[in-house]
Amino acid sequence: MIKKEIFVTSAITENSVWKQILGICSALAVTNLMLNSLVMGLGVIFTLALSGFTISLLRKFIPKRIRMMIQTLIIASYVIIVDIFLKAYFPEISKALGPYVGLIITNCIIMGRAEAFAGKNDPLDSMIDGIGAGVGYTMVLLLISFFRELFGFGTLFGFQVLGEWWPKWSIMVMAPSAFFMLALLIWVIEGPLAKKRVN
């Protein structure tokens, strides 16, 4: 496959969040602020790209029976790097994200890409696939957090956008709206596709 094709497939057409409903734990949890979503997305891109590369590099040496365990360990090592980096350079954001940085390990997208792609393809392709999946994930996060932060706080990336006249919708900052926003996003994207399939 051509590199560009791999990227587009895993970022858009087979987007993990809305197509496969994977990795939505963190997609829901960190999306009340755009900055948090961006940092989270970058962390996931980093982990996906490098774990894809490593797992694909080692794929011929990993015994089949214990491959999940080894994949988890590889992923966990990269997450530790992300965590230490954030703690050192962005302590505030690291605090705000709390346990969700560590939870990148159990983010099903990473395991899913490792199983579906990195276990069968070349290291470089796997890395591109990982970056693609990560970019797709980050796009969804940013989209959801755009609306949640705009309506909930009246700000974008912390800058005031809507003035004092805006009544802040505190529901947008709370948990239920995360579920509703994700459901709406899936509806908007899936609806036309499903209709096409029916016809």
Next chain:
Amino acid sequence: MELNAFIIFIAAIFTSNILLTNFLGMCSFLSVSREVESSLGLGLAVFFVLTFTTAINYLVYHFILIPLNIIFLQYIIFIIIIAAFVQLTEMVIERFSPVLYYTLGIFLPLITVNCAILGVSLFMVIRQYDFLQSVLFGAGSGIGWLLAILALAGIRQRVRYNFVPIGLQRAGLSLIITGLMALGFIGFSGIVVIQ
């Protein structure tokens, strides 16, 4: 932090439900909640594993990781403990109770990658709970998760044959139901507050 362990237990079930307010364990929550029976099985397995791994992780964190000053390895250690515990439980159940194995066994492998398990251990570290608090927090979170998945499975069974707009049929509807449940659980927030 001066918090009664029992308050943490109640709060973990209702006011800060691990699933409805912290969004942990969503993947298996959405995919296994089609039937009440199987979601009961998964919920019980999560409750069991959560209670014990939180206790074990507490002990390991405070008596091994801190004295050796290798806290940065906590993610790897926690996930290994969880995976090992799940594997062990599976083998023990298979050996001693085939009936239980048939109801719970198939869900156990799913649990290793359930983020609720790792999440509770990480919350325990961040919130600096003591041992009793940690165990009750783990147990409460497990019950809360069980409650949420049972409720969703029940509702999904009821609405199965109703008309659902195209495009919402797969995960969308479950997400909206979950959102409504989360909205309902906000009503509990007057009881106790922890953070």
